[in-house]
Amino acid sequence: MITIMKNTDNGLSPLPEMIPGCWAHVVDPTPDEIARLQSEVGAPADFVTYPLDVDERARTEKEEGAILIILRVPYFQGRTADVPYTTMPLGIILTDKLVVTICKSANGVMHEMLDGRVKGLSTAKRNRFVLRLLLITAQKYLSYLREINKAVDTLEDRLQASLKNKEVMELLKYQKSLTYFTTALKSNELMMQRLQRSRLFEMYPDDEDLLEDALTEIQQAIEMTSISSNILSGMMDAFASIISNNLNVVMKFLASITIILSIPTIVASFYGMNVALPLAEHPLAFLITLGIALGIALVVVVVFWKKDWF
Numbered sequence: 251m252i253t254i255m256k257n258t259d260n261g262l263s264p265l266p267e268m269i270p271g272c273w274a275h276v277v278d279p280t281p282d283e284i285a286r287l288q289s290e291v292g293a294p295a296d297f298v299t300y301p302l303d304v305d306e307r308a309r310t311e312k313e314e315g316a317i318l319i320i321l322r323v324p325y326f327q328g329r330t331a332d333v334p335y336t337t338m339p340l341g342i343i344l345t346d347k348l349v350v351t352i353c354k355s356a357n358g359v360m361h362e363m364l365d366g367r368v369k370g371l372s373t374a375k376r377n378r379f380v381l382r383l384l385l386i387t388a389q390k391y392l393s394y395l396r397e398i399n400k401a402v403d404t405l406e407d408r409l410q411a412s413l414k415n416k417e418v419m420e421l422l423k424y425q426k427s428l429t430y431f432t433t434a435l436k437s438n439e440l441m442m443q444r445l446q447r448s449r450l451f452e453m454y455p456d457d458e459d460l461l462e463d464a465l466t467e468i469q470q471a472i473e474m475t476s477i478s479s480n481i482l483s484g485m486m487d488a489f490a491s492i493i494s495n496n497l498n499v500v501m502k503f504l505a506s507i508t509i510i511l512s513i514p515t516i517v518a519s520f521y522g523m524n525v526a527l528p529l530a531e532h533p534l535a536f537l538i539t540l541g542i543a544l545g546i547a548l549v550v551v552v553v554f555w556k557k558d559w560f
């Protein structure tokens with residue numbers, strides 16, 4: 251799908267055709283749409299197809315007067331997915347007339363830009379548009395990292411009384427997400443540093459400040475991801491032991507109950523034998539026998555209680 255937008259007095263407005271100064275956003279294009287982009291954008295054919303490879307790394311290229319910037323953006327797949335948060339490549343093609351963004355699936359970063367929630371976004375100022383996108387991507391990583399930390403805190407409360415592996419498996423999902431984030435963020439950082447050094451496109455002082463802000467946010471996200479990943483790794487080891495200990499406590503309690511309940515059974519078994527037994531002719535033999543069984547069971551309960559076996 252191709253969405254063409256341009257700045258007007260009322261914000262971003264859709265257009266039917268590509269014109270100078272517009273922004274074309276492409277999501278999972280069909281072969282016909284890819285052919286249209288290759289003919290209308292004026293960029294090499296590979297620039298259109300590279301971002302559709304889900305394993306494409308962050309990098310920059312310049313060819314035939316067009317610039318391709320690929321960065322990894324965060325992508326939320328849903329709480330029930332095997333990996334709730336992952337990353338995907340987003341391609342940015344810059345020509346002397348327009349800017350094109352290409353990705354395999356819709357994502358939160360592009361939603362923010364399409365919804366007009368980004369202040370000072372101008373499709374005509376192509377270089378600044380790219381820098382705004384880099385900054386928004388870094389901020390989205392930070393936002394998703396906060397969501398991951400909140401989800402982990404919730405799982406931590408549930409794990410303290412858990413006897414199953416379900417919560418540990420949930421933590422493993424978020425551990426995978428942090429691993430994807432770490433790899434993508436470091437790749438983005440290297441790409442931005444190369445962009446800063448190589449001067450692929452002309453930048454004014456305000457643009458340089460914007461790129462510095464984006465780099466700062468990326469580096470902050472890298473540090474947050476590293477800290478969260480280390481904490482989560484230690485937490486998973488600790489809670490695996492806690493689950494084992496919780497299970498041991500339950501088994502110890504059940505074993506104690508089994509021993510206590512077996513005492514009246516043993517006493518009743520002896521007095522159920524068809525042989526001569528003490529108190530066999532006594533009128534209160536049943537009550538005396540029951541008292542002896544309960545008394546022994548009570549002694550065992552007291553012993554177990556003092557030893558903290560309950």
